[in-house]
Amino acid sequence: MGVRVEKIQEQIKHEVSQIILRGLKDPRIGFVTITSVDVSSDLRNARIYVSILGNDKQFEDTWQGLKNSVGYIRQELAKHMRLRYVPQLSFYPDTTMEYSAHIQKLINKIHQSDQEGITDDGNNDK
Known part of the structure; x- marks a missing residue:
């Protein structure tokens, strides 16, 4: 994996963390930590691994909130990053x-x- 891809992964990790922390107003979303990001070599897809703190109900609520917010998070990511293509985002539990x-x-x-x-x-x- 190239240095550019690694830099983009770190930038996506930072930006998505900030968007979730400050930008999302969904009350279902609880305490979420972005643990890692894997971007494909063509920069078209990004797998975002998250750790969710709480009981099973809080996990499910937060998970649904994240899944429903993918479009908004990608749109905000496009505003903060200078990329030709903003990767398709998909969340995975860590x-x-x-x-x-x-x-x-x-x-x-x-x-x-x-x-x-x-x-x-x-x-x-x-």
């Missing part, structure tokens, strides 16, 4: 936080079972 929490749980479980194994073996002779 599940890395949930995945890392799951991995951490597994590590804790293994660690806990190791600790219990040490005390059960009778290796605590002093």
